[in-house]
Amino acid sequence: MPMNPLYSELQWLPRAPREFAERLRALGNSTEPVGPELRELASCALDLNQLTKLAKTIDRARVAGKSLEPLTPLRLAVLSNSTIDLIVPALVASAVRHGIALEVIQPSYNQAAQEALTPDSKVNRSQPDAVLFALDYRALPLKLSPGDEYEAAETVQGAMGYLRALRDGIKANSKAVCIFQTFAPPVETLFGSLDRGIKGTRRSLLDEINRDLVEEVLRLGDVLLDVAGLAETVGLADWHNTQLWNMAKLSFSGELIPLYADHVGRTLGAIRGKSRKALILDLDNTVWGGEIGDDGLDGIRVAQGDAVGEAGLALQQFALDLRQRGVVLAVSSKNTDEAAREPFEKHPEMLLKLEHIAVFEANWNDKATNIQAIADELTLGLDAMVFLDDNPVERGLVRKLLPQVAVPELPEDPAYYTRTLAAAGYFEAVSFAHEDLNRAGFYRDNARRTNLRRQVDGVDAYLESLDMTITFQPFDAVGLARIVQLINKSNQYNLTTRRYTGPEVAAVADDPAIFTLQVRLADIFGDNGMVSVVICRPGDVGEWEIDTWLMSCRVLGRRVEHMVLREILEHARAAGIYKLKGTYRPTERNKLVIDHYAKLGFSRASEEESGLVRWELDVASTDQDSAPMKVLSVGFATEREKLFA
Amino acid sequence: MEEPQIYARLTEIFNDVFDEDSIEVFPEMTAKDIDGWDSLNHIRLILTVEKAFKVKFSTAQIGSLQQVGDLVALIQSRHRAKGPGIVSRFF
Numbered sequence: 001m002p003m004n005p006l007y008s009e010l011q012w013l014p015r016a017p018r019e020f021a022e023r024l025r026a027l028g029n030s031t032e033p034v035g036p037e038l039r040e041l042a043s044c045a046l047d048l049n050q051l052t053k054l055a056k057t058i059d060r061a062r063v064a065g066k067s068l069e070p071l072t073p074l075r076l077a078v079l080s081n082s083t084i085d086l087i088v089p090a091l092v093a094s095a096v097r098h099g100i101a102l103e104v105i106q107p108s109y110n111q112a113a114q115e116a117l118t119p120d121s122k123v124n125r126s127q128p129d130a131v132l133f134a135l136d137y138r139a140l141p142l143k144l145s146p147g148d149e150y151e152a153a154e155t156v157q158g159a160m161g162y163l164r165a166l167r168d169g170i171k172a173n174s175k176a177v178c179i180f181q182t183f184a185p186p187v188e189t190l191f192g193s194l195d196r197g198i199k200g201t202r203r204s205l206l207d208e209i210n211r212d213l214v215e216e217v218l219r220l221g222d223v224l225l226d227v228a229g230l231a232e233t234v235g236l237a238d239w240h241n242t243q244l245w246n247m248a249k250l251s252f253s254g255e256l257i258p259l260y261a262d263h264v265g266r267t268l269g270a271i272r273g274k275s276r277k278a279l280i281l282d283l284d285n286t287v288w289g290g291e292i293g294d295d296g297l298d299g300i301r302v303a304q305g306d307a308v309g310e311a312g313l314a315l316q317q318f319a320l321d322l323r324q325r326g327v328v329l330a331v332s333s334k335n336t337d338e339a340a341r342e343p344f345e346k347h348p349e350m351l352l353k354l355e356h357i358a359v360f361e362a363n364w365n366d367k368a369t370n371i372q373a374i375a376d377e378l379t380l381g382l383d384a385m386v387f388l389d390d391n392p393v394e395r396g397l398v399r400k401l402l403p404q405v406a407v408p409e410l411p412e413d414p415a416y417y418t419r420t421l422a423a424a425g426y427f428e429a430v431s432f433a434h435e436d437l438n439r440a441g442f443y444r445d446n447a448r449r450t451n452l453r454r455q456v457d458g459v460d461a462y463l464e465s466l467d468m469t470i471t472f473q474p475f476d477a478v479g480l481a482r483i484v485q486l487i488n489k490s491n492q493y494n495l496t497t498r499r500y501t502g503p504e505v506a507a508v509a510d511d512p513a514i515f516t517l518q519v520r521l522a523d524i525f526g527d528n529g530m531v532s533v534v535i536c537r538p539g540d541v542g543e544w545e546i547d548t549w550l551m552s553c554r555v556l557g558r559r560v561e562h563m564v565l566r567e568i569l570e571h572a573r574a575a576g577i578y579k580l581k582g583t584y585r586p587t588e589r590n591k592l593v594i595d596h597y598a599k600l601g602f603s604r605a606s607e608e609e610s611g612l613v614r615w616e617l618d619v620a621s622t623d624q625d626s627a628p629m630k631v632l633s634v635g636f637a638t639e640r641e642k643l644f645a
Numbered sequence: 646m647e648e649p650q651i652y653a654r655l656t657e658i659f660n661d662v663f664d665e666d667s668i669e670v671f672p673e674m675t676a677k678d679i680d681g682w683d684s685l686n687h688i689r690l691i692l693t694v695e696k697a698f699k700v701k702f703s704t705a706q707i708g709s710l711q712q713v714g715d716l717v718a719l720i721q722s723r724h725r726a727k728g729p730g731i732v733s734r735f736f
Contacts, residue, residue: 021666049661049693056664085685243704247688254692 006416007234008255010262012408012424013045013097014399020050024057034061035071035101040403042096048086048257054096055089062103071101072272077128077176078104079112079166081139082251090261097262098269099383109249112139113162116169124173130271131170132179132225132264133163136251137186137206145200146190152200156208163213167222177271179223182210184231184239184252223430225267230260266428276406276426277380279322280371281315282389283333283340283362287352288312289414292339293492293553293589303349311414315388316351318418323356327427328378330359332370332387334556335492336591337362364592366459366557367394368401386426390414391554392525393466400462460628463558466523468629470560472567474636475509475516482530483518486550491589493551495582495596500548513538515571519564521555521629531555532564536572539581544572546582549596559627565600566624567633578619586611600624646698646724651717658697662690672714700724 289301340362
């Protein structure tokens with residue numbers, strides 16, 4: 001049975017790029033500042049070997065006198081009763097993920113007391129910024145005395161006295177912040193369940209020591225690293241590895257070194273004020289199931305009793321809990337503002353209300369632009385933002401254009417969204433003050449409507465990196481069911497919103513005078529399936545009427561519509577058509593496409609009172625720009641194949 | 646898994662663990678042949694091999710390794726012991 005990979009493989013982080021080692025090597029020869037590239041690489045899920053390599057690169061950069069900016073330097077002494085040689089490089093590399101250029105001072109094996117208590121020890125002489133007491137239960141003088149309350153109290157006092165002496169030694173000789181770890185109890189019990197209740201058993205002793213330690217650490221303003229909590233999270237049986245202790249005196253499982261190192265890293269980041277402050281939520285299929293634009297208020301899933309709805313509600317509750325402790329909430333959604341706000345205002349089961357959201361950005365801009373706008377309105381840096389979105393394409397775009405923003409990977413099942421977000425530890429805190437409780441409200445009140453709508457640069461380059469393939473086919477039997485579904489379900493990107501039944505669509509497919517397109521799009525994240533449908537009916541001589549043109553909103557901003565027009569134009573020319581006629585029939589849901597034809601170069605022919613607009617395009621004189629994607633055109637047994645044969 | 650496949654995968658693993666790109670493993674290879682193959686990197690190597698081949702070695706097995714050929718034999722024997730679909734694990 002393998003371990004839960006969410007934790008052992010840091011699944012909230014994107015996978016490391018295939019060229020990880022090459023990029024590290026390139027850094028060695030680079031004359032540019034190495035900090036940003038190091039942070040980008042460290043922000044992937046790295047295994048122990050990759051962490052070791054990254055730490056080596058940092059060491060070399062330091063030796064060569066290179067700047068590690070914008071990383072913040074921190075000197076950390078690690079005092080331990082176990083072997084930490086394998087862990088130190090992981091600490092250095094993981095700290096980069098949290099904005100820290102870490103230098104580790106590592107005394108000889110098992111010298112914690114000597115180093116802390118001797119004024120001119122290696123650790124005290126080096127004047128570290130922080131000292132991590134990386135001790136496990138084996139470091140404590142634990143004398144088991146089952147049932148002997150007096151003896152047990154003595155043992156707890158003895159252990160606490162030892163820890164206090166270490167702290168006092170460091171504090172007397174340096175200004176370092178002390179970081180104490182709670183103790184993960186070993187799995188083995190004496191009585192079984194009763195161990196927790198009988199004073200003087202190992203489990204009972206460690207429970208008491210942990211409780212006293214936590215109380216003292218917080219009272220004295222030291223920093224807590226809850227290793228016992230971490231070990232519980234992954235499971236004590238997976239945390240402790242007796243074989244590794246016996247062979248190499250490693251105090252926990254080697255597979256969990258990346259996880260432990262990330263927890264140290266986020267704690268160090270929090271000490272240096274690097275923790276994130278705002279959570280930006282996508283809405284459709286993140287905060288609720290379904291798409292508000294297409295499914296409507298009654299169709300989205302956000303109710304108790306519905307498994308998908310409950311996942312959304314659990315995330316909403318977690319966001320609310322975060323807000324209560326001071327994390328600012330914002331929304332970035334590809335929807336009309338009106339549609340996106342509707343569930344917040346009208347859905348009785350929504351836990352999140354508009355008053356909880358400091359900045360609400362619902363529009364059709366790319367999300368990088370919106371996140372920049374949110375950061376500006378909140379007057380927070382991009383490095384204070386976390387962006388949660390179910391769509392891997394949106395995540396990829398934001399990571400690419402705004403690398404400072406933390407964007408967690410999400411699993412397929414929304415049931416695990418909340419756990420994944422929590423596991424990432426973006427909002428790690430080393431202290432909690434009363435003012436924190438009011439912070440979210442403060443940001444909401446101060447949010448300025450800047451209406452920044454500047455497109456973030458580099459969307460084109462990003463689209464290119466998606467390695468898209470668009471496939472055009474006429475209607476056929478295989479695609480029929482999905483075509484009918486799209487025709488009857490699409491509301492937003494739908495020019496005419498004409499609904500047709502299965503037999504009607506089949507008749508259209510069989511009519512040689514009617515030109516049809518079913519469009520599929522694949523990219524590096526996988527196959528998006530059928531994303532667009534077009535029906536052109538013959539009009540006056542030499543003219544096609546675009547009866548239906550619709551597209552899935554999931555591929556908005558990918559220039560699919562430009563490529564579809566290109567394809568229509570090619571077929572139109574081959575068929576001797578000289579004019580395309582399009583119609584925009586307004587509905588309550590399709591404001592999104594009001595400028596569709598204008599953007600594609602059509603000219604306005606007429607407008608009716610109902611808001612219906614007719615558009616025309618001269619086929620011969622139009623040369624539609626190409627978008628960065630590969631085009632496959634299959635199944636057109638007509639003039640075109642002859643022409644291009 | 647056949648021997649040549651194991652050697653090929655081990656070559657990748659050794660280069661990854663020791664941060665090289667020119668190591669070619671061979672049966673008689675020992676720690677003396679590679680810079681940085683100390684006792685701690687040995688543990689990192691074993692952890693990586695166990696993960697890559699989805700096997701777990703016992704303390705005694707790890708202790709008895711003398712050269713790369715022993716490691717290959719051990720991987721093969723653990724794979725045979727594992728049988729189809731069962732992942733063995735030692736604690």
